[in-house]
Amino acid sequence: MSKIVLSEDLKSYLSRLPDIELDLLLEAYERPLPEAFRINTLKASEEKILERLRSRGYAVEPIPWARHGYVASGGEDLGKSLEHMLGLIYIQGPVSMAPVEVLDPRPGEIILDLCAAPGSKSTQIAQLLRGEGVLVANDVSFERVKALSSNLQRFGVLNCVITLADGRKYSSFARELFDKVLVDAPCSSLGIVSKSWGIARSWSIGIVKRLSELQKKLILAAFDCLKPGGILVYSTCTLTIEENELVVNWLLESRENARVEEIKLNGLRYRPGITEYDGMRLDDELSKAIRIMPYDNWAEGFYIARIVKEAG
Amino acid sequence: MRVLTSAERKYLVRRLMDQHGVEDAFEGLMLIRSGQGRIRAATKEAYEVACRLRKVQQVGLYVAKIVKGDVVLSIEGSQLLGSAITRNAVELSEEEAEEWMKAAPIQKSGKFEGKYVVARCGDFYLGSGRVSRDGKIYPQVAKWRRIPEE
Numbered sequence: 001m002s003k004i005v006l007s008e009d010l011k012s013y014l015s016r017l018p019d020i021e022l023d024l025l026l027e028a029y030e031r032p033l034p035e036a037f038r039i040n041t042l043k044a045s046e047e048k049i050l051e052r053l054r055s056r057g058y059a060v061e062p063i064p065w066a067r068h069g070y071v072a073s074g075g076e077d078l079g080k081s082l083e084h085m086l087g088l089i090y091i092q093g094p095v096s097m098a099p100v101e102v103l104d105p106r107p108g109e110i111i112l113d114l115c116a117a118p119g120s121k122s123t124q125i126a127q128l129l130r131g132e133g134v135l136v137a138n139d140v141s142f143e144r145v146k147a148l149s150s151n152l153q154r155f156g157v158l159n160c161v162i163t164l165a166d167g168r169k170y171s172s173f174a175r176e177l178f179d180k181v182l183v184d185a186p187c188s189s190l191g192i193v194s195k196s197w198g199i200a201r202s203w204s205i206g207i208v209k210r211l212s213e214l215q216k217k218l219i220l221a222a223f224d225c226l227k228p229g230g231i232l233v234y235s236t237c238t239l240t241i242e243e244n245e246l247v248v249n250w251l252l253e254s255r256e257n258a259r260v261e262e263i264k265l266n267g268l269r270y271r272p273g274i275t276e277y278d279g280m281r282l283d284d285e286l287s288k289a290i291r292i293m294p295y296d297n298w299a300e301g302f303y304i305a306r307i308v309k310e311a312g
Numbered sequence: 313m314r315v316l317t318s319a320e321r322k323y324l325v326r327r328l329m330d331q332h333g334v335e336d337a338f339e340g341l342m343l344i345r346s347g348q349g350r351i352r353a354a355t356k357e358a359y360e361v362a363c364r365l366r367k368v369q370q371v372g373l374y375v376a377k378i379v380k381g382d383v384v385l386s387i388e389g390s391q392l393l394g395s396a397i398t399r400n401a402v403e404l405s406e407e408e409a410e411e412w413m414k415a416a417p418i419q420k421s422g423k424f425e426g427k428y429v430v431a432r433c434g435d436f437y438l439g440s441g442r443v444s445r446d447g448k449i450y451p452q453v454a455k456w457r458r459i460p461e462e
Contacts, residue, residue, distance in 0.1 A: 160372065
């Protein structure tokens with residue numbers, strides 16, 4: 001088996017991160033991700049779909065931190081299965097299901113998924129809304145909106161609106177409209193290198209800094225779209241401070257009614273957000289956010305922060 | 313994005329009654345016309361939120377299209393109507409359902425009225441298929457929904 005090689009720049013960057021074990025990270029990058037999926041309870045009962053899958057040779061284990069989430073083994077390629085094509089299941093990485101669990105959509109809420117394509121988290125939000133309330137799924141790219149539209153169609157979501165807009169400008173027409181907003185921001189993807197080693201090859205600090213500027217604008221726009229008392233979840237599938245803690249820190253500095261909330265996810269291994277880096281002291285609130293390293297669960301790496309917009 | 317007029321809605325409901333025995337199809341949902349004769353269904357609340365937003369691409373779910381006066385149901389459209397479909401429906405085996413989702417024609421005996429039937433496999437509905445004179449049913453499954461051939 002070939003070995004992943006990191007550029008010197010990336011190796012040096014990662015080794016400066018607090019609380020990281022580089023050897024374990026490389027091992028995680030070389031392992032394939034577990035095959036995971038969600039049952040679409042908008043189309044049929046969980047038990048009925050599980051029964052179908054079992055009868056077709058799949059062994060399934062529930063994912064403790066994600067309602068309706070399972071890891072599959074055995075059987076044919078799930079992506080080519082009848083269940084997938086009919087929208088009875090949605091294939092999604094196990095840790096990628098965590099941000100929506102942190103958002104905790106409730107029936108009746110109006111929820112914005114600001115960077116929605118291809119729609120994994122949008123379909124998960126729709127499922128937890130159970131047909132009551134509204135999901136607004138937005139993306140900036142026409143091509144990616146096509147994939148988003150296909151996935152929401154296959155999932156059978158009636159209470160959704162798809163918009164094609166620059167997320168940075170969303171608050172100019174949707175200020176204080178939403179109960180909850182998810183920003184699963186475009187990022188340098190260091191948490192999912194095992195999907196494609198090319199991510200590590202093309203990584204550069206220049207790209208990270210550009211993404212960080214974009215993410216700061218997205219998080220501010222998202223926060224301004226929240227009703228007072230609303231909840232914002234900011235997540236990325238990367239490990240850099242610039243795209244995670246520094247973005248949330250920027251929001252805390254820019255909006256005095258933003259507060260970070262504690263996160264609890266059953267059965268998922270994670271660590272607190274970083275509050276000190278490279279001689280910089282960040283807001284202590286950031287320790288309430290969570291960092292998930294790829295080797296914590298031998299799956300994807302993620303950063304997740306849950307922020308409340310205080311009323312008044 | 314335009315809501316179906318009362319006359320357009322009545323026509324759709326009547327055709328679904330004639331073709332598939334469905335009474336009051338899509339009752340309680342907003343029906344919206346999109347391109348190429350396609351009809352989308354959405355909740356009233358989703359439609360109201362869409363009216364407050366900009367850059368809206370789509371609302372709700374594609375459920376049907378009108379082809380030369382007939383209603384062709386999408387997979388989700390037929391699933392939504394479900395057991396209300398009492399006429400011109402065919403039951404498929406698991407193997408036939410797989411073939412259907414590859415858009416392969418299915419040979420079925422029986423007499424059908426009109427040009428379209430709805431397929432189902434147990435509790436799951438698979439949209440409309442066009443009946444040809446040779447007794448084969450041609451599934452109207454969009455290319456992106458098909459199970460890829462080996």
